[in-house]
Amino acid sequence: MDLLTLAVIALAALLLGLLAQRPRLRPARPPWPARMPYLGGGEPATHAWSRFHVRYYPMTLLLIAFEMEMMFMYPWAVVYVAEGLKALAEMGMFLGILGVGIVYAWREGALRWQ
């Protein structure tokens, strides 16, 4: 029942978000000059969609590795108090490993705008 409620809430909000955009009120396509991307009177030479030079790509790869490990942490948190010292040691090791990764990335400048 809870899952049904969750689904209903999400779908109702989605619908609300769509209705707030008044989808029935779409006028005829405005003329071309009205649809030019805004640049304060300036013009783009090309489409904006392009091979965009993401400046933080090493960070995103770092995150992927990190996050996979993080996913183990949630079940761990639930049994932490029950398991006691073993869990604490486990966490220390986990944070240590991640810490080494971050320190290394920082030393190599991987977290800067490339």
Next chain:
Amino acid sequence: MSDVLLPTLAVLGTLLAGAALVAVLDQAAAGVIAGGPFRGRLSAPLARAALLWLRPDATTEHPDALLWRLAPAAYLALAALGLAVVPWSAEFVPVRLPTGVVLWGAVEALATVVIFLQGWAPNAPLPLLGAYRHAAAGLSYILVSMFVLIAAALPAESLAFDAVVASQEDLWNVVRQPLGLPLFLVVGLGIGVWGPLRFADAADLAGGTTAETSGPRRLAWALARGAMLVAFSAVAASAFLGGWLGPWLPGPVWLLLKMLLLLALLVLLGRLLARIAPGRFVGLAWLVLLPLSFADLLWAGVLALYGGTP
């Protein structure tokens, strides 16, 4: 039927009313800071909403119309998902999900996606830059959020928000884990595209992802942003301020009061702090906030084992 309908109405009603309240609070904060005769009145946000409802939509030369339409709606739906798992009292929890804390993490991750899409869809330079900026921030603050929320879940021995609230019966997490709430507020600024982390809709991009939107579409986006802040404040109140716990007043009132406090704080921070450079934020998040959240988790872990609950 009513056990589906009532939670749905409660969540959506709170989001709508809360988003309006955020706009009013923001207006008030701006008026106080800017000084002089009160800019508009407190009804100005309402008038602005009416105007946006009436104004026509703008569009660009060759947008991804489907994604553009879906992004604000999905953002609002994510806010609703987040708020749905927050308990209002011991009895009334819209959705009792044993993994509510993880679901909130998923909401944060998916919010990054929809904010990116909102900027990608118009196929215009300024929204596109906003989208990529936000992705950098969103992928940086998410780890901080995971750590501080796991720290909040440690004493509860559960990932459900009702258990997290119940574990703060004696002492709220904001005292027990002093680093948690400040770090989590950074996440709130990010997920609501607010204040110093307003990368996607930045002023230097002429509104960024909203630079090409007008009318109802812009209204939907503003509504979703406000709703996301409301959902965030509910989660933060439950994880760190004891949620619905409190003397004298009924649980839902306490929750709303605490949400109001957090919203006021977020609005004030948003009006007083300058937007940081995105590259600097990435460095800050990984090299300062993340180690601080490590410390928060370690502290919470040691406390949970040896703090000794009376």
Next chain:
Amino acid sequence: MGRGAGVVRGDSVSWIDLAFYLLAGIAVYSGWRVFRTDSMVRASFLLLLSFIAVGAVMLLLGAVYLGVAMFFMMAVEMMVMALFMVMFMMNPAGLNPMNMVHQPRLAGAAGIIAFVALAGVGLVADFPERPPAAGGDVVRILGTELLGDSMLVFESAGVALLATMIGVVVLSARSGRFGPSDDGSRPPGLVPGGPPAGDPGSDASGGGHAHHHHH
């Protein structure tokens, strides 16, 4: 499918069946659309939609942690994948229609074989009968497992991921501790010992290479 455990405590099972077929349909349909769209962004997030539908099916099956974790993981991963796809693929938004499918026959055959094999395992294999205690907390069971028998796996995964992180930094970041990491490097020639093969960052080789790298 109606034997939901955990959160699914409804007495009626009909909406669960319905939801299962609906979500399964969404998962398959959006998975198929991934290969039919021209836009890298749409492809990435259609795949995300497919994963979300699978995660929701997991929730229906009572896997409350794995289902939600699926949303979480895939959201981050598809976001990163979209960043890289747009960064390195020609015509990333599909402004000119193109065929996203390479080697369709081989891929189709491999897909059919994999499907038949997995479905066969699912139908024929004799799974051990170890149902979790009714109303049991699956997250807790998972946690106990991670700190018990599976601890070695967990820790090895940690070390492997550290290696991944270091590898990622080494391979992707040009900035290094002592300045640009490719300082003084010389691109290999097209023939052994030949002259450097043009600009190291040239369009075709740079793009294609890094893209494969990511997968």
Next chain:
Amino acid sequence: MNWLRALAATGPVPVYAAVGPGMTDEVRRLALDPVVELVATPRHASVLLVAGAVPPSADAALRRVHAQLPWPCATLWYRSRPFPELDYPQVIEAPEMLAGALQELHRAVLRGPRGREPVLLPDVPPAPFEGRGDYGQGGEGMMGGTPYGRPMAMTTDDLRDGLALDKLELSLGPFFRGLPSGLVLGLSLQGDVVQRCSVEAPPYPEPPAPPFLQALERPMPIAALELARARHHLGRLAEALDLAGLGAPGRRLLRSAGGLAPGRRLRWLGPLVLGSGLLGCVGTGHGRLTRDQAVGAGGPAARAAGQAMDARTEDPGYRQLGFEPVVQRGGDTRARWRQWLDEIDQSLRLAARAVDTDAHTASSGAVEGPCGRLTRDGNPPDLCPVLESILPGCEWGEALAVIASLPLAGTMMPFPAVTA
């Protein structure tokens, strides 16, 4: 008008201002008016305000912006020449009528337009495409052609990490809110980093505040000069705050700039601006001027780079007040913002002392204007070419912050030194 329209009409009017020459101060005043909200993009506006005589070179840009307001909308021409194609343009001259006229137009737009204001540009795509190319969308192959009216971006070498990815070529301005009005930049971006910058049109020159001009003619009360200087710096800082998303504190600065009086100090200014983390918008060293550039710039920009160049040191009136120029080290964007803050404080203190002693300027050959040395015939140097060398390598936000810290607008002297 139904209740919804009536409600909508009670809010501030969203106005997009296309700011022409010499209109910066007027528009800043308008920003303080509670019935008007100046928005950053025409998409958010219902009224376009064209302030000042936009030169013919910016005519095409103005037409583009005009077309970008979602219809229905209206245009108000304030001290400017309307497009000749318009049948009944709304023109006003009197500044005190500005806000009222904007509000009236907004109400008219809400009531329902009386007729369509024509889009003054031809309704054709930027490049013809329909029915051309492999699929009839104008494209050829993977990257070729002009799909849907524009070509796709192509790769180029990168300044930083050497990944040769697509560059976005665009021109920005002359009415972009984050740039001084009139400035048109040709930018090449890779990601959000500026690869190349060319100044396609310089900003419109701004007239110096009247006290500075009068000081070139006759001795002037130092208090008046210093208040005008503080007012100028406050306006520029407000622009920087606005760029950083701090519109409300920015308006506070503008408001206090309007109410400056000798003896008043703005003690909250430093904590507000520095406490907001404005300096965190840019890294240290961004927008640093070389020594020669700093000397050439003069004024606060030079003093922010450690060059104690100040025409006030030559003035006996100032010397009596014990004037010493304040300087920063660094010469980067942060230093220039700090310099403005320090000079505001210094100016207010000087003004207080000058009123007590009724101090006047003594020499009138050269006056230290808000952006540097002013003489009767010498325009302060044009800093625009500097942009082409210091912007490449900056991230978008940093580039705009650098621009917001430089005195780029030339000085418009009311008495032309050279007669044709």
